[in-house]
Each structure stands twice: as structure tokens, then as C-alpha cells.
Amino acid sequence: MLQESPLSPTFSPLYRQIKRLILQGLESGEWRPGELIPSENELAARFNVSQGTVRKAIDEMAAENLLLRRQGKGTYVASHNDDDPHVSFRFLRLVPENGKLEPSQSVPLECWRAKAGLEVSRTLGIKPGAPITIVRRLLKFGAKPVVVEEIYLPGETFDGLSLEILQEYQGSFYGLLESRFGVRMIRAEERLRAMAADRASAALLGVAEGAPLLSVERVSYTYGDRPVEWRRGLYSTADYYYMNELN
Amino acid sequence: MLQESPLSPTFSPLYRQIKRLILQGLESGEWRPGELIPSENELAARFNVSQGTVRKAIDEMAAENLLLRRQGKGTYVASHNDDDPHVSFRFLRLVPENGKLEPSQSVPLECWRAKAGLEVSRTLGIKPGAPITIVRRLLKFGAKPVVVEEIYLPGETFDGLSLEILQEYQGSFYGLLESRFGVRMIRAEERLRAMAADRASAALLGVAEGAPLLSVERVSYTYGDRPVEWRRGLYSTADYYYMNELN
DNA sequence: GAGTGGTCTAGACCACTCC
DNA sequence: GAGTGGTCTAGACCACTCA
Numbered sequence: 001m002l003q004e005s006p007l008s009p010t011f012s013p014l015y016r017q018i019k020r021l022i023l024q025g026l027e028s029g030e031w032r033p034g035e036l037i038p039s040e041n042e043l044a045a046r047f048n049v050s051q052g053t054v055r056k057a058i059d060e061m062a063a064e065n066l067l068l069r070r071q072g073k074g075t076y077v078a079s080h081n082d083d084d085p086h087v088s089f090r091f092l093r094l095v096p097e098n099g100k101l102e103p104s105q106s107v108p109l110e111c112w113r114a115k116a117g118l119e120v121s122r123t124l125g126i127k128p129g130a131p132i133t134i135v136r137r138l139l140k141f142g143a144k145p146v147v148v149e150e151i152y153l154p155g156e157t158f159d160g161l162s163l164e165i166l167q168e169y170q171g172s173f174y175g176l177l178e179s180r181f182g183v184r185m186i187r188a189e190e191r192l193r194a195m196a197a198d199r200a201s202a203a204l205l206g207v208a209e210g211a212p213l214l215s216v217e218r219v220s221y222t223y224g225d226r227p228v229e230w231r232r233g234l235y236s237t238a239d240y241y242y243m244n245e246l247n
Numbered sequence: 248m249l250q251e252s253p254l255s256p257t258f259s260p261l262y263r264q265i266k267r268l269i270l271q272g273l274e275s276g277e278w279r280p281g282e283l284i285p286s287e288n289e290l291a292a293r294f295n296v297s298q299g300t301v302r303k304a305i306d307e308m309a310a311e312n313l314l315l316r317r318q319g320k321g322t323y324v325a326s327h328n329d330d331d332p333h334v335s336f337r338f339l340r341l342v343p344e345n346g347k348l349e350p351s352q353s354v355p356l357e358c359w360r361a362k363a364g365l366e367v368s369r370t371l372g373i374k375p376g377a378p379i380t381i382v383r384r385l386l387k388f389g390a391k392p393v394v395v396e397e398i399y400l401p402g403e404t405f406d407g408l409s410l411e412i413l414q415e416y417q418g419s420f421y422g423l424l425e426s427r428f429g430v431r432m433i434r435a436e437e438r439l440r441a442m443a444a445d446r447a448s449a450a451l452l453g454v455a456e457g458a459p460l461l462s463v464e465r466v467s468y469t470y471g472d473r474p475v476e477w478r479r480g481l482y483s484t485a486d487y488y489y490m491n492e493l494n
Numbered sequence: 495g496a497g498t499g500g501t502c503t504a505g506a507c508c509a510c511t512c513c
Numbered sequence: 514g515a516g517t518g519g520t521c522t523a524g525a526c527c528a529c530t531c532a
């Protein structure tokens with residue numbers, strides 16, 4: 001493996017360069033979510049570095065949930081589908097107030113096309129007026145509606161998404177985006193606020209108009225820190241709360 | 248370093264045993280927050296393992312914000328005091344709506360002693376009726392009050408805490424607990440809900456009674472996963488929002 | 495220049511999976 | 514038994530800090 005001079009201003013250690021190369025394999029689709037990537041020895045041979053250097057690159061990527069190691073089997077590309085089916089909502093932080101874990105269910109309400117306004121275009125990094133797809137859905141725990149959300153997606157990337165597809169698909173939303181459109185979400189930022197329920201949301205969630213709701217705005221990113229989803233959810237936090245771990 | 252048989256049911260790799268040993272050094276106070284711990288070579292010699300094994304143990308602890316490595320200088324015990332003074336609120340996730348970062352200021356309002364009720368005793372792992380200390384304070388950004396919170400602390404651990412001390416101390420609350428009482432917070436869990444402002448909080452925050460507020464309950468843990476703080480804050484999220492990163 | 499952490503290598507052996 | 518990731522070692526050299 002050739003390495004730039006350590007004196008170069010753009011210097012980065014070998015294992016980070018290897019990490020970049022593996023990342024390119026993920027971005028280019030050479031290895032797709034759920035698939036096995038070559039063994040550490042193979043990658044070491046391919047990149048002309050030692051196995052330990054490949055290992056360190058993969059270590060970091062596994063810590064970032066990009067790869068998944070399984071002893072004796074190999075290293076897999078992380079996927080929203082192969083996850084534990086119970087925890088298939090990897091980014092959802094809702095926890096029941098009374099420990100009772102009711103089965104969750106996503107209820108798609110609407111799905112339509114529109115043109116990006118200024119705010120959406122900025123957050124998604126597309127042109128104002130570019131086509132977008134909007135999904136409106138409800139999240140239920142047992143029979144209880146707990147979240148109502150609107151999801152904004154760049155139309156080109158997710159061309160063909162429809163209410164039917166959403167209704168048919170078994171599994172998580174991100175699982176669908178991944179297997180059907182080849183876009184994997186790897187990271188997200190959420191902005192939380194408290195706000196009063198508007199009439200429509202109140203009706204859907206079964207709370208009084210003006211009741212305090214938790215507003216959760218999320219921007220999700222795929223490889224290369226490219227934002228590909230903006231959503232805004234209103235959470236009814238009477239029976240479920242938003243759990244967060246700080247380190 | 249002696250190592251149990253790999254066949255033992257309680258087997259853990261060498262570097263984790265080393266990690267345990269270093270952790271014990273932190274818990275026992277052998278190395279205190281902000282201090283330098285022995286070099287990797289010294290620790291390797293002391294524990295009779297190779298330097299690489301010590302390195303892997305420290306790697307994990309640095310990733311968990313227990314230790315802080317500085318090339319050329321050494322490895323330090325992480326501290327809430329040595330942190331970047333701007334970011335001295337390590338667990339505070341509030342971000343201004345309009346990018347303008349106003350200087351934050353903690354205003355202690357009250358500090359009194361009480362006996363633990365059932366809920367507090369459970370969360371703090373102390374006996375019901377055991378002495379606790381309660382702090383009430385306000386968090387301001389610039390002139391704007393944004394958070395009002397009540398903090399419940401086990402009285403024995405933080406014996407002597409008073410309003411005066413709180414008012415005198417320059418620096419973060421956790422910095423105070425650390426330098427004055429030798430208790431370092433390493434991790435916390437937060438439970439978020441939306442709720443309506445009661446009259447007292449509304450007055451303190453300068454919002455209308457019944458206005459939606461973000462309720463943030465936090466349990467903080469010190470070494471050994473021992474809970475030593477329970478607090479409940481009400482956040483006014485008109486000009487600031489709660490930011491969270493998901494991975 | 496001495497001492498620290500940071501990177502890279504090479505090789506040995508272990509634990510797990512699958513055939 | 515062959516192949517995978519997981520651990521451990523030993524040694525070399527680099528980058529940074531401080532005296």
C-alpha cells in the first residue's frame with residue numbers, strides 16, 4: 001500500500017485509508033447490506049497491508065454500525081433488515097412507561113408527491129422545486145396511536161415509492177428503503193421540542209387539542225453524510241417516553 | 248499476568264481484566280480526575296502483560312470517556328473540569344434555534360435537606376427515609392431563563408452541599424461534585440416527555456401557565472454503575488431545542 | 495534527547511462456524 | 514479440518530511534548 005508522506009498536510013494513517021477504501025466498496029454497492037465482505041486476510045492482500053491494519057479499519061467501522069463482525073463466519077455489511085426483528089426500529093427511542101412492551105405497528109396514511117419548498121430543499125440538499133415524496137403515517141403500540149409523522153424524501157432517490165408499497169411491506173421503513181431503493185441510513189440527528197397538539201394530530205393521537213406533544217425532527221444520512229430523509233413526528237408521551245443515553 | 252482457563256465460564260480476555268484493574272484504580276481514587284495515570288509501558292510491566300494489551304484496555308476506556316489520551320503527554324483521568332470551558336455542560340443537549348451561542352449561566356435558587364421518598368430512594372438505590380439534598384436552580388442563556396430543574400442527591404455522599412457553595416463555585420455542577428466530593432459522573436440516562444407548565448415553573452421561565460415544556464428526567468451514574476443523582480428539568484423549547492445524535 | 499502515545503507489521507494461538 | 518474473526522505478543526518506527 002502506497003502512503004503519502006507523513007509530512008503531507010492531508011496525511012492520514014494507513015488504517016484510515018483502508019477504511020476509506022472499504023467505505024467506497026459500500027457506497028458503490030460492491031458489497032450490499034446484509035452481504036459478507038471479504039475476509040480480513042483477503043482485504044489485507046488486496047490492499048497490500050497487514051491483516052492488523054485491516055482489522056483496525058474494520059474495528060472502527062463496526063463501532064459505527066457500518067459493519068457487523070461474526071466470529072467464525074465473517075464480516076457483514078450492516079443492514080436494517082438483518083437486525084433483531086423486535087428492535088427493527090433502530091432509531092426509535094420510545095419506551096413504555098410501565099415496562100409492558102406492546103407490539104408496534106406502522107400505519108401508512110398517505111403518500112403523495114410534491115415540490116420541495118425552501119426548508120426541505122435546504123435540509124435534503126436538493127434544489128428548491130425538485131420533486132419530493134411525502135409520507136404520512138401513524139405509529140401504534142398495541143391499539144394505541146403514539147406517534148404521527150410526516151416523512152419527506154427526495155423524489156429521485158426514492159422514485160416509485162407509493163402507499164401500496166408501504167402497506168404491503170413487512171418490516172421497518174428503513175428496511176424498505178434499503179432493500180427496495182438501495183439506500184441505507186447510517187446516522188441521524190434529532191431535534192426535540194415540546195409543542196401543543198394541533199387539531200388534526202390531536203384527533204389522530206386521541207388526545208385533546210392543545211395537549212403537550214413531543215416534536216421530533218429527524219434528518220437521516222446515508223453513506224458520505226448525504227441527507228436523504230427529513231421527518232417530523234409528534235409523540236404522545238403519556239404512556240411512552242423518549243429514552244436517551246448520555247456518555 | 249495470570250489468566251483463568253479459557254474454558255472457565257467466567258472467562259474474559261486479558262485486556263478486559265486489565266481494564267477492570269485500571270477501573271479499580273479509578274474507583275479507589277488511586278488516580279483522580281484530571282490526573283495522569285502511569286504510561287502504557289509502566290502499566291504493562293506492573294500487570295505483566297504486553298504494552299499492546301494495556302493499549303487495548305485503554306482504547307476502550309477512552310472510547311467510554313473514562314480516560315483521555317494526549318499524544319506525547321500521557322493518559323489522563325477524564326474530568327468534568329478539564330473539559331473545554333465552553334462545553335462544560337457535557338450532558339446538556341440544548342442548542343440555540345438561531346445559531347447564536349449565548350453564554351450560559353446556572354442560577355442556584357434553593358438547597359435544602361429532606362428524607363428520601365419511595366421514588367427517589369428507588370432510583371438512587373438508598374433506603375426510604377435516608378437523607379437527601381435537593382437543589383433547585385435555573386439555567387439561563389444570556390438573560391433568558393430556559394431550564395428550571397430540581398436535583399436530588401444522596402445526602403451522605405454529598406454531605407455539606409449548600410446554596411452558598413453552589414453560588415460561589417465557578418464551573419459546572421458536575422465539576423463541583425467532582426472536585427469537592429470526589430464523585431465523577433460517567434454516564435446518564437434521560438427520559439423525555441412533553442408536559443404543560445405548572446404555575447411556578449411558568450413564572451420562572453417566563454412562559455404562560457399550561458405552555459408545553461420538555462420534561463427531562465435524568466439519572467446519573469458514577470463508577471460501578473452506581474446512581475448518584477436524579478434530576479428533573481423543565482425545558483422551555485421556544486428558542487432552544489434538545490439535540491440528539493443517533494447511530 | 496527522553497518519554498509519551500500512535501501506527502504498522504508479523505506471527506502465534508484461541509474460539510467459533512460450517513462441512 | 515479449513516476458514517473466519519478474536520486475542521496476545523514483540524519489535525520497529527513515527528509524531529508529539531517538554532525540558
